[in-house]
Amino acid sequence: MTSSNGPSAAARVRSGSAGPPAEPLVGDRNELPDRIWTVPNALSVLRLLGVPLFLWLLLGPQADGWAVVVLMVAGLSDWADGKLARVLGQSSRLGALLDPAADRLYIVATLIAFVLRDVVPFWVVAVLVGRELVLGAMLLVLARYGYPPLQVHYLGKAATFNLLYAFPLLLLADGEGPVVAVVQPVAYAFTIWGGSLYVLAGVLYVVQVLGLVRAERAGVPAAGAAP
Known part of the structure; x- marks a missing residue:
């Protein structure tokens, strides 16, 4: 869908002139x-x-x-x-x-x-996988309005970094022996930090998608940069 007042919001995203303020882009x-x-x-x-x-x-x-x-x-x-x-x-x-x-x-x-x-509680998995399902729905919304997938920003990269460190530590913490007492708090810390950032990055993605869709429907340029 395009606007009669100028280039479509999708085109403005491609040129880097539309969308709500966001974290710096990775290219x-x-x-x-x-x-x-x-x-x-x-x-x-x-x-x-x-x-x-x-x-x-x-x-x-x-x-x-x-x-x-x-x-x-x-x-x-x-x-x-x-x-x-x-x-x-x-x-x-x-x-x-x-x-x-x-x-x-x-x-x-x-x-x-x-x-x-049974390494982690089910609710932790439900939250993180639910985040992926929501983002999948956002991709469908973007496609409906002719947008490309939004760019990866540093918050999402930081979340992934923390989670990929947390996973092997959680495996070690699930074992037995003296190392478990040392590894367990570190593993939980990385899991909490990574999970929180992962969900927050997803929330920001949703906010950005909704902002771009509102701009498209209103037919006016949105201030800021692509996510």
Whole structure:
């Protein structure tokens, strides 16, 4: 839907002139080259392929040590693909989509495994997975009005960072031995910080989507920058 008073809100989002104030952007996805065969994209695909392996290790043989190794390798590749994209000049739209998708899949997969193994309470998983369902609905709303997915901001990245540190620590805290007493409070701290930031980032995303939709319906430019 477009406005007769000027470019559509979707177009203003693409140019970076619409939307409510938000956290700083991690690049502008719509200005990136449309590449597929790049080294960073290959790393992102490998990270995605590690999700079912990670889930099987947690639920099948319950090989927590190997599951932590897979998670650590995934975290390292997450850092490496962004670094290589900048160093090699191989940033791409596909890479900008694969990166957060892999992060979310690891988070959701871990939460499912944790609730099945009673590592964390069900309500924690319900809140975090519910956040993903709400954001999925927001993507449908954006598509309805012709918007691209909103950009990843630093609050969401910080939340993911905390959660990916919390998960292996929670596995260690679920075991036995003297190390549990030391690891447990650290694991809970990362879980609380990461979970709170994760939900807050989701709330901000919803606020931004609703602001853009209101601007589109009103047919007037919205102040601020894209999220």
